Amino acid sequence: MKKFTNKLLLSDMDGTLLNSQGCISRENQQAIKYFIENGGLFGIATGRSQLNSVLFLDEIKVNAPCILYNGCGIFDFSANKFITLHELPKARLIVFLEYCLKKFPDVTIQIYCPEMCYFVSPESQADPYVVSIHQPCEFCGMDAIIDIPWIKILFCGKTEDLRTLNATMLHSELMNELNWVFSSEIYLEYLPAGISKGSALRYIKEIMGAEFRVYAVGDYNNDVEMLQTADVGIATKNAISSLKELADVVTVSNDENAIAEIIDKIL
Numbered sequence: 001m002k003k004f005t006n007k008l009l010l011s012d013m014d015g016t017l018l019n020s021q022g023c024i025s026r027e028n029q030q031a032i033k034y035f036i037e038n039g040g041l042f043g044i045a046t047g048r049s050q051l052n053s054v055l056f057l058d059e060i061k062v063n064a065p066c067i068l069y070n071g072c073g074i075f076d077f078s079a080n081k082f083i084t085l086h087e088l089p090k091a092r093l094i095v096f097l098e099y100c101l102k103k104f105p106d107v108t109i110q111i112y113c114p115e116m117c118y119f120v121s122p123e124s125q126a127d128p129y130v131v132s133i134h135q136p137c138e139f140c141g142m143d144a145i146i147d148i149p150w151i152k153i154l155f156c157g158k159t160e161d162l163r164t165l166n167a168t169m170l171h172s173e174l175m176n177e178l179n180w181v182f183s184s185e186i187y188l189e190y191l192p193a194g195i196s197k198g199s200a201l202r203y204i205k206e207i208m209g210a211e212f213r214v215y216a217v218g219d220y221n222n223d224v225e226m227l228q229t230a231d232v233g234i235a236t237k238n239a240i241s242s243l244k245e246l247a248d249v250v251t252v253s254n255d256e257n258a259i260a261e262i263i264d265k266i267l
Helices: 013-017 026-037 050-056 090-103 128-132 159-170 197-208 221-229 241-246 258-266
Strands: 007-011 041-044 066-068 073-076 081-085 108-113 116-119 137-139 152-156 178-184 187-192 213-218 232-235
Touching: 007 013, 007 197, 007 258, 013 213, 013 258, 026 041, 026 258, 041 066, 050 066, 050 116, 066 197, 073 197, 081 197, 090 108, 090 152, 090 159, 159 178, 159 187, 178 221, 197 213, 197 221, 213 221, 213 258, 221 232, 221 241, 232 241, 232 258
Parallel strands: 007 041, 007 213, 116 137, 213 232
Antiparallel strands: 066 073, 073 081, 108 116, 108 152, 152 187, 178 187
16 A cells, blocks of 8 residues: 555645646646655646646646536546536526626626637627636637537626626526536636535545545635535635635645645645
């Protein structure tokens, strides 16, 4: 038996595995390699898609089922296929999204499908930086993607606009068909009802078996259920206060090689 046999570490990406420059530090890269070579299983748990996440995987190896779309999908990167994938009730969302496009013109709307992220807001109002970090992506109308599955919806805008938009949803018939989470101050995400990183981790724990001890680390609201579901929930120093309060352990910040610190000092 190796040093890290039967240990599974799942890491959020933005604000956790990635530093403030959006990179995986050399220290984290080396620690993950050491962890895997010594029997550990490492995976990511992110709101990103498989097509976006893979852009970072030249720097590290993942050898565990990974949580994508904030829990809507569990993906096996070694086999390049989904283990599970949940869909939104798109037919019931169309009218609401059309309302949002008119009522909240400063909020950008993205619809994630299995093979692409689509901006359904006008390209002229999209923030170039937001577009750049959500590659690959395309701009189109909702009618162009009506025949393919919708996985999650991401709204990007000012916090007060997003809260007003979400309050409208919560007073509609959609409230029982969606789960929602603020994944940052400027991002509001809609997922299928009952879906979160926590629900995905529960499924992973079932298929991995009781012999595995699961460690999960994150920094924001979309990590709450995952940390609560893990055997050991870890928050980074830069995490929001509420997440640090519920975590079993608080480690160093994402700019201080948090993953390396966890592997070296906690696991």
